[in-house]
Amino acid sequence: MPQAQQQVYVVDDDQGMLDSTVWLLESVGLKALPFTSGRAFLEACDPASNACVLLDVRMPGMGGLNVQEELRRRGIELPLIFVSGHADVPIVVRAFRAGAVDFIEKPYNQQLLLDSVQEALARRQVSAAPADPRLQAVQERLASLTPRERDVLLPLVRGYTNREMAEQLAISVKTIDLYRSRVMKRMQAETLAELVGMVIAAGLVDALDLRGAP
Template sequence: MQQQVFVVDDDPGMLESTVWLLESVGLTARSFTDGRAFLDACEPGARGCVLLDVRMPGMGGLSVQDALRERGVTLPVIFVSGHADVPIVVRAFRAGAVDFIEKPYNEQLLLDSVQQALSQQPAGEHPALVSVRARLSALTPRERDVLLPLVRGYTNREIAEQLGVSVKTVDLYRARVMKRMQAEHLPALVGMAVAAGLVDPLALRED
């Protein structure tokens, strides 16, 4: 069965532009405007990956992800959303999402994530994960001290209290961690830490 990218988004303009982007690089894309229609069309043996919006009328992306898992469908799920707050990201990664990309997305970032999902193999590490591990190993001890509670959901003030430093110092180290890890936003940093096995997604704070 041919690999396909299933794109599920209730925004017709975003859906059309995403499908066009995928097809422009030779990928096969199928579009759906709601989660229920996608689930009805998705066969258990489907191969490929899913680009899934979080907020949709009727059935949101997180519910679609849960339904896929209950049906035993193992398609890699990439969330694409304009609402990437940490609790949503935590829940998505806990349920097995492979990436979480914010709208408006960078086209190459999206394509790279899709290609990574399509090339997932049971054995061996993807080059992107090898790169993340290398960046993690290059962090200083103090940067790691800030990174760990940061990706677990603690605020800058809470981290400052834990480390016995000022909030301003935490702000400085947080900015350095984001830059050194090449993370555009906090959800991306959380995803890197989970993917690298640095933190257990079940141990992340949701509030």
């Protein structure tokens, strides 16, 4: 990956801001890939790219925080920098808790933005060591789960009973049994313990956040 050109995904529904940011990045030799919506970016995003993401918070349809959440769900760990004219405290806190590397207010200082991008790209290179193919396979299986299967997955690995999950999701125990079976099959887990290990390895739950953990 160090030989690949460094690039920056720029996601902003403000065309003027998008164009000026792309120009700034390209002026220092970076490849900038512009997108006017979060969904367009997610469709084009390459998880293995030598890249970081500049992401606006407030956009029509799918906002920046939702894009960040979807990247995490897919197991994509590109460094993410939020750029927003609406940096209220709850939004900033939520962004950082979910793994953002920086949060820059508009109108931004050009050098501050460039410094943040370079730091994010440096982090990317450090974290881009060859991934364990077993973990990659687990992440691919996680990405294949349907929304309802994902709803069942986390309570299941945290130790909730079928009846408790049924009450949480307002569906029948029989339906929980069906989704539980589908989750095990999609994840290629022969036992619940194996499934728990996969989810912990993927970083979706903390080993200490399980029922019965010391």
